[in-house]
Amino acid sequence: MSATPLLELRGIDKSFGPVQVLRDVAFAAHPGEVTALVGDNGAGKSTLVKCISGIYPTDAGEFLFDGRPVTINSPRDAAALGIEVVYQDLALCDNLDIVQNMFLGREKRSGLVLDEPTMEQMAAETLAGLSVRTVKSLRQHVSSLSGGQRQTVAIAKAVLWNSKLVILDEPTAALGVAQTAQVLELVRRLADNGLAVVLISHNMNDVFAVSDRIAALYLGQMVAQVKTTDITHAQVVELITAGRSGALGLATDSGNGGNGHGAEPAGSTSGGVR
Amino acid sequence: MSATPLLELRGIDKSFGPVQVLRDVAFAAHPGEVTALVGDNGAGKSTLVKCISGIYPTDAGEFLFDGRPVTINSPRDAAALGIEVVYQDLALCDNLDIVQNMFLGREKRSGLVLDEPTMEQMAAETLAGLSVRTVKSLRQHVSSLSGGQRQTVAIAKAVLWNSKLVILDEPTAALGVAQTAQVLELVRRLADNGLAVVLISHNMNDVFAVSDRIAALYLGQMVAQVKTTDITHAQVVELITAGRSGALGLATDSGNGGNGHGAEPAGSTSGGVR
Amino acid sequence: ACGDNSGGDQAGSDKTPKIGVILPDSKSSARWEGADRKFLEEAFKAAGVQYDIQNAQGDKTQFQTIADQMITNGVTALMIVNLDSGTGKAVLDKAKSQGVATIDYDRLTLGGSAQYYVSFDNEAVGKLQGEGLSKCLTDKGVKNPVVAYLNGSPTDNNATLFKNGYDSVLKPKFDSKEYTKGPDQAVPDWDNAQAATIFEQMLTQTGGKIDGVLAANDGLGNAAISVLKKNKLNGKVPVTGQDATPQGLQNILAGDQCMTVYKAIKEEAKAAADLAIALAKGEKKETGQTVKDPEGGRDVDAVLLTPKAIYKENVKDVIADGFVTKDEVCTGAYAQLCTDAGIS
Amino acid sequence: MTTTVVQKEGPAAVTARPTLGSHVRNYVGRVRGGDIGALPAVLGLVVLCTVFSIMRPSFLTAGNFANLFTQGAAVTLIAMGLVFVLLLGEIDLSAGFASGVCAAVLANVVTVLGYPWYVAVLAAVATGVVIGTALGFLVAKIGIPSFVVTLAGFLAFQGIVLMLMKEGTNISVRDDVLVAIANRNLAPTLGWLLATVAVAGYAAVQLLRHRNRSARGLVTDPVTVVFARIAGLALILGVAVFILNLERSRNVLVVSLKGVPIVVPIIAALLVLWTFVLQRTSYGRHIYAVGGNKEAARRAGINVDRIRISVFMICSSMAAVGGIVAASRANSVDPNTGGSNVLLYAVGAAVIGGTSLFGGKGRVLDAVLGGAVVAVIDNGMGLMGYSSGVKYVVTGVVLLLAASVDAFSRRRSTATGSR
Amino acid sequence: MTTTVVQKEGPAAVTARPTLGSHVRNYVGRVRGGDIGALPAVLGLVVLCTVFSIMRPSFLTAGNFANLFTQGAAVTLIAMGLVFVLLLGEIDLSAGFASGVCAAVLANVVTVLGYPWYVAVLAAVATGVVIGTALGFLVAKIGIPSFVVTLAGFLAFQGIVLMLMKEGTNISVRDDVLVAIANRNLAPTLGWLLATVAVAGYAAVQLLRHRNRSARGLVTDPVTVVFARIAGLALILGVAVFILNLERSRNVLVVSLKGVPIVVPIIAALLVLWTFVLQRTSYGRHIYAVGGNKEAARRAGINVDRIRISVFMICSSMAAVGGIVAASRANSVDPNTGGSNVLLYAVGAAVIGGTSLFGGKGRVLDAVLGGAVVAVIDNGMGLMGYSSGVKYVVTGVVLLLAASVDAFSRRRSTATGSR
Numbered sequence A, B: 001m002s003a004t005p006l007l008e009l010r011g012i013d014k015s016f017g018p019v020q021v022l023r024d025v026a027f028a029a030h031p032g033e034v035t036a037l038v039g040d041n042g043a044g045k046s047t048l049v050k051c052i053s054g055i056y057p058t059d060a061g062e063f064l065f066d067g068r069p070v071t072i073n074s075p076r077d078a079a080a081l082g083i084e085v086v087y088q089d090l091a092l093c094d095n096l097d098i099v100q101n102m103f104l105g106r107e108k109r110s111g112l113v114l115d116e117p118t119m120e121q122m123a124a125e126t127l128a129g130l131s132v133r134t135v136k137s138l139r140q141h142v143s144s145l146s147g148g149q150r151q152t153v154a155i156a157k158a159v160l161w162n163s164k165l166v167i168l169d170e171p172t173a174a175l176g177v178a179q180t181a182q183v184l185e186l187v188r189r190l191a192d193n194g195l196a197v198v199l200i201s202h203n204m205n206d207v208f209a210v211s212d213r214i215a216a217l218y219l220g221q222m223v224a225q226v227k228t229t230d231i232t233h234a235q236v237v238e239l240i241t242a243g244r245s246g247a248l249g250l251a252t253d254s255g256n257g258g259n260g261h262g263a264e265p266a267g268s269t270s271g272g273v274r
Numbered sequence C: 001a002c003g004d005n006s007g008g009d010q011a012g013s014d015k016t017p018k019i020g021v022i023l024p025d026s027k028s029s030a031r032w033e034g035a036d037r038k039f040l041e042e043a044f045k046a047a048g049v050q051y052d053i054q055n056a057q058g059d060k061t062q063f064q065t066i067a068d069q070m071i072t073n074g075v076t077a078l079m080i081v082n083l084d085s086g087t088g089k090a091v092l093d094k095a096k097s098q099g100v101a102t103i104d105y106d107r108l109t110l111g112g113s114a115q116y117y118v119s120f121d122n123e124a125v126g127k128l129q130g131e132g133l134s135k136c137l138t139d140k141g142v143k144n145p146v147v148a149y150l151n152g153s154p155t156d157n158n159a160t161l162f163k164n165g166y167d168s169v170l171k172p173k174f175d176s177k178e179y180t181k182g183p184d185q186a187v188p189d190w191d192n193a194q195a196a197t198i199f200e201q202m203l204t205q206t207g208g209k210i211d212g213v214l215a216a217n218d219g220l221g222n223a224a225i226s227v228l229k230k231n232k233l234n235g236k237v238p239v240t241g242q243d244a245t246p247q248g249l250q251n252i253l254a255g256d257q258c259m260t261v262y263k264a265i266k267e268e269a270k271a272a273a274d275l276a277i278a279l280a281k282g283e284k285k286e287t288g289q290t291v292k293d294p295e296g297g298r299d300v301d302a303v304l305l306t307p308k309a310i311y312k313e314n315v316k317d318v319i320a321d322g323f324v325t326k327d328e329v330c331t332g333a334y335a336q337l338c339t340d341a342g343i344s
Numbered sequence D, E: 001m002t003t004t005v006v007q008k009e010g011p012a013a014v015t016a017r018p019t020l021g022s023h024v025r026n027y028v029g030r031v032r033g034g035d036i037g038a039l040p041a042v043l044g045l046v047v048l049c050t051v052f053s054i055m056r057p058s059f060l061t062a063g064n065f066a067n068l069f070t071q072g073a074a075v076t077l078i079a080m081g082l083v084f085v086l087l088l089g090e091i092d093l094s095a096g097f098a099s100g101v102c103a104a105v106l107a108n109v110v111t112v113l114g115y116p117w118y119v120a121v122l123a124a125v126a127t128g129v130v131i132g133t134a135l136g137f138l139v140a141k142i143g144i145p146s147f148v149v150t151l152a153g154f155l156a157f158q159g160i161v162l163m164l165m166k167e168g169t170n171i172s173v174r175d176d177v178l179v180a181i182a183n184r185n186l187a188p189t190l191g192w193l194l195a196t197v198a199v200a201g202y203a204a205v206q207l208l209r210h211r212n213r214s215a216r217g218l219v220t221d222p223v224t225v226v227f228a229r230i231a232g233l234a235l236i237l238g239v240a241v242f243i244l245n246l247e248r249s250r251n252v253l254v255v256s257l258k259g260v261p262i263v264v265p266i267i268a269a270l271l272v273l274w275t276f277v278l279q280r281t282s283y284g285r286h287i288y289a290v291g292g293n294k295e296a297a298r299r300a301g302i303n304v305d306r307i308r309i310s311v312f313m314i315c316s317s318m319a320a321v322g323g324i325v326a327a328s329r330a331n332s333v334d335p336n337t338g339g340s341n342v343l344l345y346a347v348g349a350a351v352i353g354g355t356s357l358f359g360g361k362g363r364v365l366d367a368v369l370g371g372a373v374v375a376v377i378d379n380g381m382g383l384m385g386y387s388s389g390v391k392y393v394v395t396g397v398v399l400l401l402a403a404s405v406d407a408f409s410r411r412r413s414t415a416t417g418s419r
């Protein structure tokens, strides 16, 4: 749709101690589009998301938001820009109940006092839209929720706000059939409303069902970012597992050995598990 | 295959305080077969698994193992019977490394001393069989692993041992394409080796691909347990979301209202979120 | 452990004499639980009055709580060893307002309202220690000796009084350059283990040049002696003490400690108990002595006893007094030393 | 008893409108399921009081009841502040001596410098705020574990008290207002008035809340339950005020002693204030969030460092209030004020009440209940007259007894796997 | 320095065979990434020692170096035991007075009852085991929080010490063997012998391990690194023994004072023993597991209750050893043995060394390093001769200083998000 991406990253590097996890990553998310971020386990998807949302500082690289360079040092900076994230590791406060978690950090107030009835009503409405039928009470601690229920709460929490960019890191991993369908529909709806959406998923059917663009990470490097219509299912899988597919992906001279042991792009001394 | 199930449960009830989560559940797992346990989010699948493995005490019901009644009061009892579980919430010790987690509670020793080299070798072999290519070191703390890597470690941990019954609670939720295929293959292989395998999954393709039987939980009640060949994809989805499908499932007189708001089978005062 | 049998007796409803005693702590000195309690009990039992003796464990909140509880329990006379004048005064005033007679035992509550004051003079104790130390240094013939101070707990007001006492003796000698003032440190909580470390560091700091140790009580003295022993300096450096504990007396017999201060607690307890019994019965006794309370500006009727310095020669006096028994002191290797010192 | 309990008790947003019967069933179910709120601490208290009453009938007199409050006040106040720090999973070992420092400042300002009492109180509380800010800064910004920071504080403040006390003497506090705090009582009518205001306020809040929720179609507790709660509070306060208004002087001719001790409304007001902050403001919500999952809180955009610093400030300020009460009770300040067992008792009070040392779980009411347990033990032991060795042992055993009543009544909670 | 450190340093099972160069690069990377093991505590120590040496040259004498060990021994030993309890996320407030009780038992058996020293030592340690079992039982089986149980123990044991001391009198310990523990030194040759044995043993373990791993084709550190480590240990031990074997008597004519203090090999042996238990046995592994994630450990079939009870037993037994050393050093036992700041110093030592109060993270070596920090502070402050108020303040500030060196060198670790 629009020409300038809402979020653009350039040359992101990120290491944990001696281990380099992201190498010179470029990434863009456009408003009104769903960008699927795919990659093998451990490719660095979640790390990239956490760099975007200010949880991890990056070692190098630029962030452009709406075309302007920005620095994001903490999740608060990201939220101020209008970035909402559903993290893979959910990050809910087990000692708080569903409503409390959903409004954490942005409680509704009337004067000084928390406006519990309003929050409860809003939470109930949002959850109802996500096909949650087994939650007994909105005042239940999230520690007593099932895996899928927790995930739904995390998703509901992220879409409650007026944001510009929503990033969902494997949001449907623990969801049932009906709930997954609802979430995918929601993702599409958000994009149609003009938001930029980034969806991380290992499910190729879901990816092809909702995404407009696909970005593939391979061992910490961004190997392709293309229109979904320009690529096939099989090509994406190849990109994920081998880092290249035909003309796409890593340059051949980096000597990738098929889909078994990919060469380590990072110059570190360590390789895969033997 | 064999006529007597390896594990049989009868009339299991389980409440958390005022909330009844399992109602009169019957369930059987046969050796040499993969039994898929399906159900909506919050149906009670994970709770059932935790009752089987002794994490939660049950309020009522019988356990038969190999035809003999048993009582399982703790995970140690379950392990002694040969039951291995991959929990949905993984339960790894973040402060230990991969090898230490995989052998937790069953360390290899030479004399008094831990036999680290042997454990490291065995761990490497098992993980290699699960398509793990991005783990930098087996001596990495699991806290630094990606979601899929953690899940792989938990699966590897459970299949290291000579057990009779392996229960996997959504084992492929966080896994990539290749890893998922490997795990499903592993599941099939375990069953072919004569183990009883229980697989919980929300992915119907996977369920139909590997399972011999399907058991469906609906709001804490077991609504059907049938051969995979006797049921269709659509029927299973109906069982999951509505509790009944044609002749299968809950009796009609309990008045299920289609697939929107299912009636609450538990007699409790609470219902879905409104 | 108490002769209190109050049963259903309602607070203040009858005037059966009953005496409450609050001791300050059990750690700054062994005397409170080891001697005072024993002698007071003896006296009260002999007089056939009810009594309740408690210890505040050095905690002044406790101290006040116990006082409240004693008043609740219906004591008619209250005898306190205050932890500090502030709480002491609060307790005395409260008791007075409830019609309970009061005695300051061993420590005078400044600005307080007690009817009597029975005590050893704590500054006099310090004076004896100072004099004792200079006597021992003179005996050893050390020229311009370096004297180290191992004071009592910095939070204990008595420690301050002791220090005032020995300072009054030693400070002039420091000023006149007859003695040299060495390290001067207080030992938190009278803790013997810390005392050992502190003294060891004093020794390190001065390069071993310490010729006399003014230790505020026998426990601290023993800590210093243990360090001196380690350096094989025991017996060469005189150490003082207080309380005439069996350990202190043994150290004196062995020549490791130069002196200790003996307070005839039995007499003090007896005097106080007599006054308390009289007060509890509603009688008034004359003491013949008074002490001026500098803060309250009133003259308090007082019984003042004098402490006694104990050297090797008169260790036997302490035993003869029944304060400690021969069995406690003359164990093992000390049997011979006892005989040498004329203890039979 | 307070709004805290109430909120816990209200399972909301369930479709069926609950009745009184279902409410009671629900409560029983929750208790059996382990979600028991203040019950264990209350049970422990009841057991303790029964034992002491049997052994020493004088335990059960009006005078002793009144004593309990003033005896436990300082520790309870410090414990209330500690709850905030514990809620984050931090610890403040220096709270005891911080109260000592603040008390020393108070005494110096009012007695040595001769300023009026309110200046002294302000100075003491300001000192508390400064101390808390410093501790919080070191913990949150420099990143030293709170145990180490506050251990350093424990040592340093001990020294500061000594220095303020000129190495070991004590300073009297003779200001009438200050002395009154822990030693005087409210006029009986004033006691009744305050109790009435409290009940009326509670009723207003409850009923408004009820009306508000039902107007929006949210699930509420039945009106009968709401009224039962209000009646319960009225009963408790009524009985307490009645007993405290009995004459308890041993000698009425000399002095008449009756009325609610002044510390009681002070503690009650602070209890309401802090409970309100924790339960009804977003700041309080954020404290729980940071204590439950620091990383989740950070991701939700909460300024974690600010929260961490602020709880230390609250803790040290409450320590200052505790120190003021202690100074008032002792009519003086000495170098041991806030020392000795004060800190361990205060942390113990919070923990006995049900606050977790790992953060995320606890209420200010816990500190008050736990403080009551500690005060009852101290009070009861004071009536027994054991020698000091025996007394220590018995105190330890009694503490254990109270805690095991608590543990047993919490038992089911772990058995069912819920937390 | 010990096998612990070594294991942490060995990243295993990477395909490329590391060279010395890559090893150094890796180490630097890890340090910059925050995985720094003992470095912060060591840095803190270095800074402290430098500061004290500049301010008081007598700090840097052989005699003072020897003093350090005996002064810090008791706290260090108690801290070593506490590490086990802290590893589970529990706390033992009673460890100090437990050591007092054990010391009192020792003194009574050897002095009052007149049994030989080994009977007394056995009795003391047995007392420790009994105490630990009781505490562990109350925590694990009854389910009372360890803070409350050990607070009760803190009170009760204080009383028991008083009772064993007959309400407050000291009991002398004059047995030669017992007094020797904290007051005598090894013969210089014996010191050298032990150091040699230690280095040889370490070398054997390292080289065997290296051979074993390379034989199996597992990744090992380069041989050069292994030798460097062995040489490092040899150097440290060599220098330490050399200094301790210098004459430090103030008057050689009166007495010759040289050699390694006897407590040093005792601490070293216990350090090796407990490090072995924690790092090389499945029991130790289970302790870490329970501390890291109790539920995961339970699911893995670990008997969590047994582990919990056992750590309290270890803690109290080590407290007994600490009590014996304290009694030896003081030549006597008084009612304050194990009281006062002993407990806070011991917990502080463990925490300063890097042990987490939340469980799952810590080593016995931490307690020794932290104990050294505490001992150095105490030792250095003792040389300064401040008045007690100032001394407290400076001690607190110095502690904070050491801890912030630690915090700053750990900084990167949080910045990069790793733990």
Ligand SMILES: Nc1ncnc2c1ncn2[C@@H]1O[C@H](COP(=O)(O)OP(=O)(O)OP(=O)(O)O)[C@@H](O)[C@H]1O
Residues within 6 Å of the ligand: A016, A019, A021, A039, A040, A041, A042, A043, A044, A045, A046, A047, A048, A088, B134, B135, B136, B143, B144, B145, B146, B147, B148, B149, B174, B176, E416, E417, E418
């Ligand atoms: N804190 C950390 N310290 C060290 N290594 C880390 C840390 N966090 C992640 N890693 C490593 O970085 C790599 C990428 O992790 P990341 O979580 O980004 O993967 P991912 O693409 O999200 O995988 P998945 O699909 O399994 O969720 C992994 O190899 C992981 O082990």
Ligand SMILES: Nc1ncnc2c1ncn2[C@@H]1O[C@H](COP(=O)(O)OP(=O)(O)OP(=O)(O)O)[C@@H](O)[C@H]1O
Residues within 6 Å of the ligand: A134, A135, A136, A143, A144, A145, A146, A147, A148, A149, A174, A176, B016, B019, B021, B039, B040, B041, B042, B043, B044, B045, B046, B047, B048, B088, D417, D418
């Ligand atoms: N400890 C607990 N206390 C109270 N309720 C609980 C507890 N654990 C689970 N529940 C409730 O029991 C129900 C079943 O939970 P369970 O985890 O078994 O679901 P599930 O079938 O595994 O769902 P999912 O597919 O989302 O993993 C849920 O409604 C959940 O909220």
Ligand SMILES: [Mg+2]
Residues within 6 Å of the ligand: A045, A046, A047, A088, A169, B146, B147, B148
């Ligand atoms: Mg991920």
Ligand SMILES: [Mg+2]
Residues within 6 Å of the ligand: A146, A147, A148, B045, B046, B047, B088, B169
């Ligand atoms: Mg589940």
